[in-house]
Amino acid sequence: MIKNNKSLSMVEAMEYMKNTQNEELEMMGFIKKLVKITPKKAKEIRKNIEDLELMKVGPQHISKIIDLMPENAEDLNKIFTDVSLNEDETKQILEKIKI
Numbered sequence: 001m002i003k004n005n006k007s008l009s010m011v012e013a014m015e016y017m018k019n020t021q022n023e024e025l026e027m028m029g030f031i032k033k034l035v036k037i038t039p040k041k042a043k044e045i046r047k048n049i050e051d052l053e054l055m056k057v058g059p060q061h062i063s064k065i066i067d068l069m070p071e072n073a074e075d076l077n078k079i080f081t082d083v084s085l086n087e088d089e090t091k092q093i094l095e096k097i098k099i
Helices: 010-016 022-034 039-051 059-068 073-079 087-096
Strands: none
Touching: 010 022, 010 039, 010 059, 039 059, 039 087, 059 073, 073 087
16 A cells, blocks of 8 residues: 655665565565665665755755665766756765765
8 A cells, every 4th residue: 555655765665664574675675785775874875965955956856866876977968858057956966966
């Protein structure tokens, strides 16, 4: 049953899957291979980007940023296919995701 519709990164989704059934253990293993950061760091990054209050950046963009952890403007702009970020917005986001 779907309780709410919220965009999550893979690492954030793992938090919801902690008490999983056997059939979901394979999915957890797959996700663990792909995630680059801890759930705590993911929450911190999400909050930092949300605090920027950029109109062009939606929850789905933030989830993809957390999943991919882009290192430069070119990689970041690949996430934003529907809008264009200006140089200042790109710089602000990249500063917030530095580990």
